Amino acid sequence: MSHEDFPTDDPAVVTCGLPYANGDLHVGHLRTYVGGDVYARALERLGQQTAFVSGSDMHGTPVAVNAEQEGVSPENFALEWHERYAETFPKFNVDFDNYGHTHDETNTELTRDLVRDLDERGHVYEKEIMVAYDPVDDQYLPDRYVEGTCPYCGAHARGDECDEGCQRHLEPGEIEDPVSTITGNPAEYRERTHKFFAVSEFADYLSDFLDRLEGTSNARNQPREWIEQGLQDWCITRDMDWGIDYPDADGEETDLVLYVWVDAPIEYVSSTKQYADRAGADVFDWEAAWRDDADHDGGQIVHVIGRDIIQHHTIFWPAMLHATDHVEPRAVMASGFVTLGGKGFSTSRDRAVWADEYLEEGFHPDLLRYYLATNGGFQQDVDFSWERFRERVNTELVGTIGNFLYRSLLFAHRNYDGTPEGVETASEEVTAAIDEAVADVTDAVNDYSVRDLGDAVTDLAGFGNEYIQRNEPWALVDDDPDAAAQVIYDCVQIAKAIAVLFEPIAPDTCERLWNQLGEDGSVHDVTVDAATEPPAGAFEEPGELFEKIPEERVEELNEKLEERVAEASDADTADAVEDADTTDAEDDGTADKSGESAASDLEPLAEERIGFEEFEDLDLRVGRIVSAEGIEGADKLARLEVDLGVETRQIVAGIKQLHDLESLPETRVIVLANLERAELFGVESNGMVLAAGEEADLLTTHGDAEPGTQVK
Numbered sequence: 122m123s124h125e126d127f128p129t130d131d132p133a134v135v136t137c138g139l140p141y142a143n144g145d146l147h148v149g150h151l152r153t154y155v156g157g158d159v160y161a162r163a164l165e166r167l168g169q170q171t172a173f174v175s176g177s178d179m180h181g182t183p184v185a186v187n188a189e190q191e192g193v194s195p196e197n198f199a200l201e202w203h204e205r206y207a208e209t210f211p212k213f214n215v216d217f218d219n220y221g222h223t224h225d226e227t228n229t230e231l232t233r234d235l236v237r238d239l240d241e242r243g244h245v246y247e248k249e250i251m252v253a254y255d256p257v258d259d260q261y262l263p264d265r266y267v268e269g270t271c272p273y274c275g276a277h278a279r280g281d282e283c284d285e286g287c288q289r290h291l292e293p294g295e296i297e298d299p300v301s302t303i304t305g306n307p308a309e310y311r312e313r314t315h316k317f318f319a320v321s322e323f324a325d326y327l328s329d330f331l332d333r334l335e336g337t338s339n340a341r342n343q344p345r346e347w348i349e350q351g352l353q354d355w356c357i358t359r360d361m362d363w364g365i366d367y368p369d370a371d372g373e374e375t376d377l378v379l380y381v382w383v384d385a386p387i388e389y390v391s392s393t394k395q396y397a398d399r400a401g402a403d404v405f406d407w408e409a410a411w412r413d414d415a416d417h418d419g420g421q422i423v424h425v426i427g428r429d430i431i432q433h434h435t436i437f438w439p440a441m442l443h444a445t446d447h448v449e450p451r452a453v454m455a456s457g458f459v460t461l462g463g464k465g466f467s468t469s470r471d472r473a474v475w476a477d478e479y480l481e482e483g484f485h486p487d488l489l490r491y492y493l494a495t496n497g498g499f500q501q502d503v504d505f506s507w508e509r510f511r512e513r514v515n516t517e518l519v520g521t522i523g524n525f526l527y528r529s530l531l532f533a534h535r536n537y538d539g540t541p542e543g544v545e546t547a548s549e550e551v552t553a554a555i556d557e558a559v560a561d562v563t564d565a566v567n568d569y570s571v572r573d574l575g576d577a578v579t580d581l582a583g584f585g586n587e588y589i590q591r592n593e594p595w596a597l598v599d600d601d602p603d604a605a606a607q608v609i610y611d612c613v614q615i616a617k618a619i620a621v622l623f624e625p626i627a628p629d630t631c632e633r634l635w636n637q638l639g640e641d642g643s644v645h646d647v648t649v650d651a652a653t654e655p656p657a658g659a660f661e662e663p664g665e666l667f668e669k670i671p672e673e674r675v676e677e678l679n680e681k682l683e684e685r686v687a688e689a690s691d692a693d694t695a696d697a698v699e700d701a702d703t704t705d706a707e708d709d710g711t712a713d714k715s716g717e718s719a720a721s722d723l724e725p726l727a728e729e730r731i732g733f734e735e736f737e738d739l740d741l742r743v744g745r746i747v748s749a750e751g752i753e754g755a756d757k758l759a760r761l762e763v764d765l766g767v768e769t770r771q772i773v774a775g776i777k778q779l780h781d782l783e784s785l786p787e788t789r790v791i792v793l794a795n796l797e798r799a800e801l802f803g804v805e806s807n808g809m810v811l812a813a814g815e816e817a818d819l820l821t822t823h824g825d826a827e828p829g830t831q832v833k
């Protein structure tokens with residue numbers, strides 16, 4: 122890696138992947154935005170000049186398809202979501218220097234300039250290709266307008282991306298057995314002339330670029346494989362109205378618009394420009410950050426994205442930048458997915474913890490920020506659970522950080538009205554501990570690890586607790602007042618350091634702490650140097666910064682969630698893998714809702730093999746339904762008594778509306794007998810009845826195996 126460590130003298134830009142303006146944000150989405158915000162704030166704490174930007178992705182077929190289904194114009198549809206996002210991010214203290222959108226004038230102009238430049242430099246050519254067309258509706262079907270089968274892995278694929286299978290980007294014409302997502306009509310392929318960006322010419326450059334690229338390792342490894350397999354040129358135009366018109370260099374008009382993935386990343390540049398235009402070039406020089414030409418050296422660009430859009434950020438985008446004298450990204454941080462109870466969030470099935478919902482529950486945004494930033498490495502997939510959330514809040518935020526701050530600052534206030542006077546400086550031991558924390562924070566930034574940023578502070582607070590306990594200032598106050606004053610001065614110094622170093626993760630709480638310490642100005646404006654500067658002086662009686670979450674709260678939240686999860690997923694008891702609907706990726710709303718036919722909902726076969734021993738862990742038995750009745754108050758749940766030979770089990774199944782319950786007794790079923798017990802709507806479920814698909818088609822036996830017979 123050839124990059125100079127942060128902080129550098131260059132301007133830096135931290136970007137977050139653009140959310141598609143077509144649906145509500147959930148906790149899974151927030152992981153990337155919180156991660157980006159934490160990282161940008163940490164860079165600023167190091168004294169690195171930084172712009173933090175993003176914007177809404179207004180174009181593309183997910184937006185157009187959803188708008189069409191709602192009967193509104195794509196522009197109005199997308200603008201409404203854009204405004205929602207622009208309001209939601211600040212509620213979580215995700216504090217962009219600029220949050221624009223891809224349809225605004227700045228981005229339209231910069232996009233047309235850049236594409237014209239690509240064209241004039243000879244990187245764009247025309248080619249006849251086959252595109253999907255709905256002959257009944259007389260409409261071309263780009264991207265999300267069409268679904269079918271992935272030619273690479275056979276998975277059901279939507280439009281331009283095999284998002285349920287091999288995750289490949291799909292070029293127009295590649296999808297097999299195409300069907301219109303709007304009308305359900307079988308599509309045919311027609312020949313059209315489109316524009317192509319010659320990405321394949323950049324294969325060598327991109328290989329070298331990946332060697333230099335910093336960030337998370339997944340952002341390097343995946344694209345290396347794609348390059349080895351051979352890069353295909355990239356179709357950058359579409360047959361549709363919604364989007365940015367293709368800018369022809371010679372003034373000749375086309376009726377094509379640019380593919381959404383052309384103008385989306387350019388919004389990173391446009392958003393930076395809007396920030397610079399507003400703040401002034403002396404505050405931030407957007408061209409110095411983005412251009413790498415005779416007049417500019419380029420800045421430090423860090424892209425924070427979800428791992429499903431790695432290809433766009435490590436192949437297409439750097440090739441576009443490199444071809445047009447822009448600086449290449451320094452780092453790509455690609456976050457793993459967030460699952461819920463081990464399965465993907467699903468917008469269409471309402472299986473999610475929504476951003477608004479979290480706030481309505483009355484939790485402070487800093488708690489979620491801490492949890493998202495530190496629960497697992499950034500590129501790891503992590504599971505969201507309220508229990509784990511409570512545990513982290515109670516143990517680390519309340520138990521370690523909050524406890525240290527409260528006990529030491531209360532003691533300081535009661536005995537000294539704040540920072541003890543007459544102490545010149547913090548002790549050597551404490552200064553060394555703070556220096557170490559600052560070094561850990563610096564390393565965390567250069568390692569692109571938001572988790573390490575959090576750990577650096579919990580470690581420092583842990584040291585503080587141990588320090589005050591070991592030195593017992595309460596015992597020294599009378600006998601050795603100087604020593605007691607030194608210990609408490611040290612503790613106030615640690616508290617000040619925590620305010621500075623924890624600001625990226627818990628900005629609001631740290632500002633309160635900063636004010637509590639009687640410090641001037643805002644903690645958002647200081648650098649890590651402030652961590653070792655002498656504390657201010659007098660301060661008021663401190664309050665508790667974090668509150669414990671009682672166990673009952675978690676039970677209550679889990680019940681709410683379980684109710685929804687049960688309602689949403691009981692239809693698929695046989696449980697195919699849920700669609701992993703991710704951070705800033707295209708949402709699954711449309712295709713799921715319109716894809717009523719069973720074939721269009723088929724999941725790819727699992728790639729990962731298991732050993733026979735793992736199969737043997739499943740205790741599968743033949744059962745005989747003894748009785749079946751609906752559970753009162755639950756729309757979909759039924760309570761079954763199932764005879765398993767050795768005993769009769771009570772099992773809850775999501776089949777209430779899908780089967781005539783009276784006809785079920787005596788039916789043979791297959792039961793997973795050693796599944797963990799669960800409680801659904803207050804009824805214990807002791808096992809699982811296997812069923813296939815959305816209709817919960819019950820699995821039964823071909824012959825007449827006795828109840829209790831093992832299935833193997």
Ligand SMILES: [Zn+2]
Nearest residue numbers: 271274283287
């Ligand atoms: Zn595929």
